[in-house]
Amino acid sequence: MQLEHLVVVMPAYNEAEGLPEFLSEISEHLAPLAPRLDLVVVDDRSTDATRQVLHDLAADLPGLVPVDADVNRGHGPTAIAAYRSGLGLEPDLILHVDGDGQFHGADLVRTVRAAVSTGADVVHGVRRGRQDPWFRRALTAGVGLVVAAAAGRRVPDVNTPLRVYRPEAIAELLDAIPDDALVPHVHFSIAEARRGYQVRYVEVASLPRRGSSATGTMWGVERSPKLPPKRLRRFAVASAAELWRVSLRPGARR
Template identity: 55%
Template sequence: MPGELSPERSGDAKVQAQDHVTVVIPAFNEAEGLPTFLAEIQSSFAAVGRTASLIVLDDASTDGTAQAGHPFAEVVRSPTNRGHGPTALAAYAEGLRTGARVIVHVDGDGQFYGDDIVRVAVALDHSQADVVHGVRRGRTDPWFRRCLSALVRFAALVLCGRSVPDVNTPLRAYHPEILARLVAGVPADALVPHVHFSIAEARDRLRVRYVAVESIPRRGTVVQGTMWGSGRSRVIVPPRRLIRFAGRALAELWRIDIAGERRASRPTAAVRG
């Protein structure tokens, strides 16, 4: 049933080899953990007979992320560092270019199991859903990330009248026609495109299916690719750049999803001849 957390495992799915999936993976300085993650994704899709193409969007990494991804995926490297939001949107654009029936997005830090990524992809085909979200369970985030997530979740509820369990989850599956519409609704430089997607999905009354997935620590010990920290150490005070990012993201939500919606809902003035 759309909107219900799904307990099924990937081994239960009966899929056809011709059912093609593209998995798009934005990455910044993930050379240490990326090869293992990509190999696991490939293995998980192969185990259920699904053809999957992997595309890594390297956000001008400085640690050899592009070279680490090449044996397993097509790698598209940005000449400049754009940040996660614009890189995620560029990744979606690359996925749409492939013509795949299902486009899955997952971050390159490897905080999901390959089998759970497959479950999200398969759930889109084996239901009447328009969209599938992987809802993270077992997260070990610092307190300030939990607070920020709760604040954004509440804002989404106020904005669209629907509770979204994991409003900014980076693990999602889309049909191309739905995805193209969502991508067109946000600017290419959006900081938090997945939050905008979640709000638009609720406002448009899309059928969203929520699949419970396990959240694991990011792969690799290098933390320079994230503003949140590795999850392995206790962080007491929010990093300064995270505070700045949160302020900019909230301002963006106001501009696009609140003020923008108000402008769109105003009646158009009559044109006098």
Template identity: 60%
Template sequence: MSFEHIAIVMPAYNEADGIAGFLQEIVEHVTPLCTRVDIIVADDRSTDATAAVVAQLGIDGVEVQTQAANRGHGPTALAAYRAGLATGASLIVHVDGDGQFAGADIARIVAVSREQRAEVVHGVRRGREDPWYRRVLSAGLRLLVRPFAGRGIPDINTPLRAYQPAALETLVDAVGPDALVPHVHFSLAEARSRMRVRYIAVRSLPRRGAESTGTMWGATGQPVLPPRRLRTFARDALVELWRLSLRPSAPMRAMSEPVRRGA
């Protein structure tokens, strides 16, 4: 399997300090692997100059799409996926704009997708330096969903993943446009429907830019306790997980291998 055209989709919020170098690194490593690369940055109404920095790079195939409103990571990632599908690319790669992956590892994800004919490839993060409460949250989530997935999923919410278009379109259509944690739903559905998924260990890097922890949770530095915004998000995400993926009549549970393969 070869990929003539790859689309890389990237949700971003307040990443002006580090996104230019990250995009240049991706272009350097991925461009040799195909004829055409499109990189679509879905800017979630950043309050800094993220959109302007991307627009001024002048790199062929790099485009910024500013969202109509600030909606958070999940809906912005889904908008980015839809934009990637609209390009007609033969592979869609998702990565967050905070630059916590190496360009060489993104190229490895593409290579594995090609060589192993995988419908989905996850980059499983190694060496994460997250606060204790985020590690506890991730571990608890893995334990919670394992009985529903039928097997372990090593990094259920990883933001580095590559999809063949048919598999991605099925997942995006099933989850809807507003999911808070689409990658968790995707990972569960991939396991249940027996998609050809490969898990590849990749390095987790510090966030690029001047502010090492970002602004997603309304706190700067490394707070000792979970910020209030994160606690609220975790509660809402669990409710959504039950509603969309875990309860017996959940929409994402309706996915099956015969339906997905068009049999």
């Protein structure tokens, strides 16, 4: 496959500090891969300077497309909005990565290269060296088991935010979930297996978040709390209900 147009899509929430470095690293690394590169960053109505930072950066960074959300909707719906904006640009490939900068630009290159060389429907970046507290690891392991049962095979790092999709593949996946889904990537991982998509896995390093803002994290402010923060407990319960409704129950949309 000849890659002419690559689009990066990114949800961002309170990432003012880390975004300039992360976006320029992405741009530097990915620009050589395609004659046209666009970076669509959806600001989920951050409470810090993210929006301003993005609009300022757009003046110097060719291909940066800031998208301003009207209301704060959370990570899942913002990722979905980012995918949809990216698809609107009609790319050959679409790469999703979170705005918290937990990857090396060079690893993004490896995932895109894998998509180009194999022609796969999707390439997942499988995170190695994650430094999560025990309850997040437990949650990830639990979700992994449920997804393995639903998908009929083990899917490494089911919720990884680093993915490269063929546009036709991600368009189909998006149409099968609600636009306000909390855990779109988990639904996608199940649907990819059920639909027999060609999935490739590339191991990538997991870095600490860039920028020092603790408000960007989904799990409260403490770095290593002893017990699951309330926010995570609520999110886990709501996500489990959504998983059942959208992807697991008999007759769920496939």
